[in-house]
Amino acid sequence: MTQLALVIDLNVCVGCHACVTSCKEWNTSGWAGPMVDENPYDASPTGTFFNRVQTFEVGTFPNTETVHFPKSCLHCEEPPCVPVCPTGASHKRPDNGIVLVDYDKCIGCKYCAWACPYGARELDEQQKVMKKCTLCIDRITDATLSDRDRQPACVLACPTSARLYGDVHDPDSEVSVAIRERGGYQLMPEWGTKPANHYLPRQKIRMHISADELTRVDNPLRKEDLTTYTGEETLDDLAW
Amino acid sequence: MHPAFSVIFLTTLLGAGQGLFLAIYTGQLYALARFLPRQDDQFYAVGSLVALVLLVVGLGASFFHLGRPERAWRAAAMWRTSWLSREVIILPILMALVLAYGIAHWMEWTQPWFPIGEALDVDATLILGLLGTIAAFALFVSTAMIYASVKFLEEWHSPFTVANFTLLGLASGFMLAAAYSAYIGNPLVPFFGTWAVFWTLAALISRAAHLMRNARLQHKSSAQTAIGIRHTAVVQQAQGATGGSFNTREFFHGRNEATVRFARNLFLTLVFPVPIMLIVAAYLIASPTLPILAFAIQYLGLLAERWYFFAEAKHPQNLYYQRVA
Numbered sequence: 139m140t141q142l143a144l145v146i147d148l149n150v151c152v153g154c155h156a157c158v159t160s161c162k163e164w165n166t167s168g169w170a171g172p173m174v175d176e177n178p179y180d181a182s183p184t185g186t187f188f189n190r191v192q193t194f195e196v197g198t199f200p201n202t203e204t205v206h207f208p209k210s211c212l213h214c215e216e217p218p219c220v221p222v223c224p225t226g227a228s229h230k231r232p233d234n235g236i237v238l239v240d241y242d243k244c245i246g247c248k249y250c251a252w253a254c255p256y257g258a259r260e261l262d263e264q265q266k267v268m269k270k271c272t273l274c275i276d277r278i279t280d281a282t283l284s285d286r287d288r289q290p291a292c293v294l295a296c297p298t299s300a301r302l303y304g305d306v307h308d309p310d311s312e313v314s315v316a317i318r319e320r321g322g323y324q325l326m327p328e329w330g331t332k333p334a335n336h337y338l339p340r341q342k343i344r345m346h347i348s349a350d351e352l353t354r355v356d357n358p359l360r361k362e363d364l365t366t367y368t369g370e371e372t373l374d375d376l377a378w
Numbered sequence: 379m380h381p382a383f384s385v386i387f388l389t390t391l392l393g394a395g396q397g398l399f400l401a402i403y404t405g406q407l408y409a410l411a412r413f414l415p416r417q418d419d420q421f422y423a424v425g426s427l428v429a430l431v432l433l434v435v436g437l438g439a440s441f442f443h444l445g446r447p448e449r450a451w452r453a454a455a456m457w458r459t460s461w462l463s464r465e466v467i468i469l470p471i472l473m474a475l476v477l478a479y480g481i482a483h484w485m486e487w488t489q490p491w492f493p494i495g496e497a498l499d500v501d502a503t504l505i506l507g508l509l510g511t512i513a514a515f516a517l518f519v520s521t522a523m524i525y526a527s528v529k530f531l532e533e534w535h536s537p538f539t540v541a542n543f544t545l546l547g548l549a550s551g552f553m554l555a556a557a558y559s560a561y562i563g564n565p566l567v568p569f570f571g572t573w574a575v576f577w578t579l580a581a582l583i584s585r586a587a588h589l590m591r592n593a594r595l596q597h598k599s600s601a602q603t604a605i606g607i608r609h610t611a612v613v614q615q616a617q618g619a620t621g622g623s624f625n626t627r628e629f630f631h632g633r634n635e636a637t638v639r640f641a642r643n644l645f646l647t648l649v650f651p652v653p654i655m656l657i658v659a660a661y662l663i664a665s666p667t668l669p670i671l672a673f674a675i676q677y678l679g680l681l682a683e684r685w686y687f688f689a690e691a692k693h694p695q696n697l698y699y700q701r702v703a
Contacts, residue, residue, distance in 0.1 A: 155618075158618065177621065181621070182620070182621030182622065183619075183620060183621040184619065184621040184622055184623055185623075186623075186624070187618070187619070187623070190617070190618030190619065190623075191618050192614065192616060192617050192618045192698060193614070193615045193616040194601070194605055194607070194612055194613065194614050194615060195611075195612075195613045195614075195615050196607055196609045196611065196612050196613075197609060197611050198611050204615070205605065205607060207605050209618070209698060218529075218530070220459075221456075221459035221460060222459070222460050222461075222462065222527075222528070223456060223460060224452075224453035224454070224455065224456050224460045224462040224463035224466060225449070225452040225453055225455050225456065225463075226452075226455045226456050227452075243449070243452055244445075244446065244449075245444050245445065245446045245447070245449045245450055245452060245453055246444050246445020246446045247443065247444055247445070247453070247462065248443075248445075248628060249460075249462050249524070251624070251628060252379075252528050252530070252531065252693070253528050253530065254530075254695065255530045255599065255693075255694040255695060256694075256695060256698070257625045257629070257693075257695030257696075257698050257699065259624075260623060260624040260625065261445060261624045261628070263624070265445075266445025266446050267445060267446060323606050324606075325603070325604060325605070325606055326599050326603050326604060326694065327603070328598045328599060328603060329529070329530065329598070329599075329694075337605075337606055339606070339607075340607075
């Protein structure tokens, strides 16, 4: 079974919000109709977004780090939002594992939003239906697009390639390799929702070498070897 | 969570309606066993009409919660997995049974169908009342399970939620039955009043236990598990929106701690001690108005109780929406 998902590399995300604006631009002009923007140029602008970049500060001054954290629907493998939906509008596609809302069936009861621990669902205040990331289902299933373009808008927009996209059930896909080899992790694993989206942790460019790795007692290449040899066996005397 | 008045009225009105119907039917069963004087059929018919009105008004309130009320009929589809869907199915069934029960009494369709043993003659009202009782309890369970089944809202994810919805519904329903009896001046006030006090005390035990459980609750999620970074100090600086979003409107009550505490103390006063004292006083001085006052005060208290129920619940998604900046 295919499970399409995003892998987000926190190591290179710079928090530029290009994925947010690209997502909004593509999806607000798409087949599912506009995503509302209220007071866009006034004091408290608010609207529906599928994807948001949040910022967290880790540590206390002066030892702090700024972590930019893009957040969208994680397309859980055990999506808790789907069984609670009374109309069946909220569903998980069997062919590619994407969790979607049928905007023509949704009654706007908000129960699915209560049942999502990640706050990934947002009610559209004009259309009065629940909306969420579709992984750009209309792009990635559009066979007329070139392979390069058949990716979510946010992935194409990311200037630092912090967003990887692919099938996390295929062990050889780019995303699976990244999760496996670079410590990819899931959000709030305590709830057992098995999010398909993963995050790659921040890594420091730093070697981990302990002292005895630098000075070996019988290192034959040591120039500063001050030992006085009096005929005892050394490494060079070993017969192979 | 943001307490939506549509849902507050829905749950409290349904609870009182179900409770009233159960009270009326309990009265009929007691009369059947000759523990109480038998009332004329009009008493049961008007009582179930009042219960039906409460159910209909409650259902009407629920439509204000929906973004697309014209599509509400679709909500019956997923009854295999969704408690909300189950409630949507059981509520009209209960309404139909309450209506049929009321009509059967109004039309005096009380000719016995068949006897059980020597003393019990089964008629239409007895069967409809029994079916209505089953539906009323099924509705209590499905309404409460809508909240209790969401594991992310740990304050709600407890059998206490089901117990509270049921017991508080029964308390307000029997209180309303006492008020109804007092209003028309029949001698059932002490009967319904005693039951109302019993259910109110039972609800007090359950609700107090729920409050104590929630006071000691340790939430599973933290800012660390939310973004997956292992550090003791993780503080949000920006949530990706300057003017708030659906996430800040739906999941925060926006009141200060003092208001929430006030709501809790208000409902602990108005739902439990005040109506009990009024019912006892009504019994002592045989007052025809105090039971009505007792129900009105308890219902106001229940509105505060439901408001607090929502305000108390902390959703894990709030960890992502700590700061606007």
